[in-house]
Amino acid sequence: MSISTALSNAMSGLRAAGRASQVVSSNISNATTPGYGVREISLSSSQIGGVTVEGIVRIVDPVLVADLRLASAGHEKATTIADFHEKLEGLVGTADNEFSLAARIAGFEEDITTAASRPDATERLENVVHSARDLASTLERASLGVQEMRTNADTNIELQVNRLNAALKEVEDLNTRIKRTGSVGGDTSALEDNRQALVDEISGIVPVRQVPRDHGEIALYSTGGAILLDNHAAEIGFTRSNQVTPYMTIGAGTLSGLTLNDLDIRTDSVKGHLRGGSLGALFEIRDELGVEAQAKLDAVARDLIERFEDPAVDPTLAVGDPGLFTDDGLAFDPLAEVGISQRIRINALVDPQNGGDAWRIRDGIGAAVPGDVGDARLIQALGEAMLAKRVPASGGFGSGAFDAINLTSTLSSQLGAERYQADQRLTFAAAEYTEMTELVLAQGVDSDSELQKMMVIEQIYAANARVIEAITEMMDSLLRL
Numbered sequence: 418m419s420i421s422t423a424l425s426n427a428m429s430g431l432r433a434a435g436r437a438s439q440v441v442s443s444n445i446s447n448a449t450t451p452g453y454g455v456r457e458i459s460l461s462s463s464q465i466g467g468v469t470v471e472g473i474v475r476i477v478d479p480v481l482v483a484d485l486r487l488a489s490a491g492h493e494k495a496t497t498i499a500d501f502h503e504k505l506e507g508l509v510g511t512a513d514n515e516f517s518l519a520a521r522i523a524g525f526e527e528d529i530t531t532a533a534s535r536p537d538a539t540e541r542l543e544n545v546v547h548s549a550r551d552l553a554s555t556l557e558r559a560s561l562g563v564q565e566m567r568t569n570a571d572t573n574i575e576l577q578v579n580r581l582n583a584a585l586k587e588v589e590d591l592n593t594r595i596k597r598t599g600s601v602g603g604d605t606s607a608l609e610d611n612r613q614a615l616v617d618e619i620s621g622i623v624p625v626r627q628v629p630r631d632h633g634e635i636a637l638y639s640t641g642g643a644i645l646l647d648n649h650a651a652e653i654g655f656t657r658s659n660q661v662t663p664y665m666t667i668g669a670g671t672l673s674g675l676t677l678n679d680l681d682i683r684t685d686s687v688k689g690h691l692r693g694g695s696l697g698a699l700f701e702i703r704d705e706l707g708v709e710a711q712a713k714l715d716a717v718a719r720d721l722i723e724r725f726e727d728p729a730v731d732p733t734l735a736v737g738d739p740g741l742f743t744d745d746g747l748a749f750d751p752l753a754e755v756g757i758s759q760r761i762r763i764n765a766l767v768d769p770q771n772g773g774d775a776w777r778i779r780d781g782i783g784a785a786v787p788g789d790v791g792d793a794r795l796i797q798a799l800g801e802a803m804l805a806k807r808v809p810a811s812g813g814f815g816s817g818a819f820d821a822i823n824l825t826s827t828l829s830s831q832l833g834a835e836r837y838q839a840d841q842r843l844t845f846a847a848a849e850y851t852e853m854t855e856l857v858l859a860q861g862v863d864s865d866s867e868l869q870k871m872m873v874i875e876q877i878y879a880a881n882a883r884v885i886e887a888i889t890e891m892m893d894s895l896l897r898l
Contacts, residue, residue, distance in 0.1 A: 424888050429467030430881035433460055434874050441871050448864055453610050455860075477613070478860050483627065485853040486617060487640070488846070490624035490694035495839070495846035497698035498706070501566060502836040505710055508562040509832055510555075518559065518717070519825045521552040522803075526822065529800045532778065537790035542775040545796075549741060549763045550770075556718050560663065560711060560759035567661040567707040570699040571672070575657040577622050577696045578675070584619050585637070585650035588612055592634040592646075599633050609633070619645075624693040643677055643690040651678050653691075663711050663756035667704045709813075711758070713828055716812025718742075718758035720824055722749045723810075724802045731795060733781030739764055740782060741799070754811060 440456045447453040455477075460468050510517020525548040532541040591612040595605045616637065619625055625645060628636040636647040645651050654676035658665065665671040667684065674684050675691065682690040686701040725731065725740035726748060734740060739748040745760040765771040766782055779796055780788040806818035814827060 420888055420891065423884060426467040427881045427884040427888070431878060431885075433458070433468045434878040434881065437874050438871065438878075441874065445864055445868070445871075450610075456606055478857075479627070481853070481857050481860060482613070485850075485857050486620035486627075487624050488850040488853040489617065489621050492843075492846040492850040493621045493695040494693060494698040495843040497695050498701065499836075499839040499843040501702050501706060502832070502839040504566060505563065505706075506829075506832045506836045508559040509714075509829055511833065512826075512829065516555070517829070518552075518555050519822065519829050521548070521555045522822050522825045524548050525552050526800065526803050529796060529803065533793045533796040533800060536779045536793040536796055539775060542778045543769065545778050545799075546763065546767055546769070546775050550768065552721070553742060553761045553763055556714060556721075556758045556761050560714050560756070563707055563710045563714065564661055564663060564759070567703045568658070570703040570707070571658050571661050574696065574699045574703070575655055577699065578653050578655040581619060581622050581696070582650075582653055584615050584622075585646050588615050588619070588635075588637065588646055589650040591615070592630075596632040596634055605633060620694065622694050622696045623691045639691055639693075641688070641690040641692050643682060653677055654679065661703065663715075663759060666708060672703065710832075711756070713812045713814075713831070714758035715754050715756065716809050716814065717824060717828055718761045719749060719751075719754055719811065720807060720809055720819075721821065722757070722761065724805065724807070724821065725799065727802070730798045730802045731781050731783070733783030735783070738783065741767065741778075751810070 437458045440458050443456060462468060510520065512519060514520060525545070528541070528544045528548040532538070532545050535541055591608055595608045595612070598605050598608060612635070616625065616627060616635075619637065623645070624640045625637045626640060628638065630636055630647075634648075637645040638647075639645055643651070656673040658672060661672065667674055675682050677690065684691070684697075684700040684704065686692055686697060686705060689697055689700065691697055692700075722740065722742040722744065725742055726734065726738070727740075728734045728736060731740060737748055739746065741764055743762050743764050744750065744753065744757055745762055746765060749757070764773070764782055766773045767775060767777045769775055774787075776787045777784055778799070779790070779792065781795055803821045806820055808816060808818050809824060812828075814824065819827060
């Protein structure tokens with residue numbers, strides 16, 4: 418081997434060692450960076466001697482990354498749904514909550530019983546009115562809470578759609594930069610890290626499958642079958658509503674769905690094109706779970722109103738007259754059930770706060786003047802109306818007959834069971850996401866291994882430096898001859 422060849426070999430070794438140390442340093446410093454792919458230097462022997470740096474290889478397990486993304490989407494969905502059920506249960510209240518709907522029903526029945534024992538006691542009649550008002554207010558607050566959650570879901574849909582569009586456009590731009598950089602032999606690892614982080618974020622909103630394309634580019638497809646990115650990013654469209662009310666549904670066309678490149682796509686939880694992530698969960702809350710919860714509250718309010726509109730309970734009422742509970746002052750109309758739990762009010766004729774008289778609890782809503790103060794028959798009829806077994810006309814409670822307290826208890830039990838199931842799904846999703854995260858991290862940077870590589874690189878660097886030093890000494894000796 419000639420001196421020039423030996424010097425060339427040593428210099429190439431120094432360059433390779435220097436580049437390798439940069440790669441190892443980058444790995445160590447990014448050991449905890451999300452989306453970072455471990456780098457390895459690719460070397461080959463040169464035909465004229467020495468070593469050549471072919472490039473930097475980014476090591477990522479695509480199967481594990483894909484599974485982690487699906488687990489992330491499932492976790493985001495489960496978290497969003499579980500939060501909804503927890504809040505919904507809080508609106509109706511649990512059995513141990515003194516302000517729950519069931520507690521209000523029980524308190525109302527108790528006050529009726531107390532008033533029946535002393536129909537002449539004005540304060541007891543007023544307590545019945547007060548309990549009825551609290552009961553109506555509890556139903557109203559629960560309904561308002563449901564619509565607030567639907568409104569928040571609608572607002573968050575807009576935010577997520579905007580972020581999804583922006584992220585897809587960023588991935589498209591990175592595809593172009595990766596293709597351009599790779600075509601001139603540049604290192605695309607950092608660009609691929611950024612792209613992976615963006616795809617991970619997208620998959621939390623909408624679960625996606627990543628498909629490789631030529632020149633390092635990728636395409637993205639939702640698991641529901643929508644093409645989100647293939648050469649060009651898709652444009653998702655959505656129009657937010659300022660306020661969602663019980664009457665507004667996507668089926669009626671009063672709430673916005675989604676468009677993909679100006680074409681309408683499905684948003685339901687079964688066959689929605691973007692189902693499975695946080696975006697799909699928000700649509701499920703707004704269009705399915707929230708609507709179902711509102712229907713159950715409306716069914717309870719309807720049952721309560723109809724129990725006291727019957728002239729057999731209060732003979733002073735004519736058919737079609739509003740009873741103790743009203744639809745915002747009017748009699749109940751079966752064709753206007755939607756939102757009744759938000760509009761339920763006590764009859765102003767019995768409410769002293771609205772110029773009414775509490776003695777009508779004893780003598781009848783339609784009574785012209787007070788009657789016998791010792792007559793408790795109508796108050797007892799009110800109590801019997803609460804205990805009467807009725808088959809709910811709506812709400813999905815089945816074909817069984819319920820008294821007022823049992824119907825409310827059934828509602829509370831259903832909501833509790835749904836909340837428990839949502840928590841179970843969240844627990845499973847969280848465990849799956851944690852496990853997949855740990856597997857991906859295990860495939861990531863091993864700091865101990867990288868430090869060992871650095872020690873070897875230092876030895877290689879020192880060896881090549883010693884060769885150059887020896888060549889220098891030989892040249893000096895030759896020049897002194």
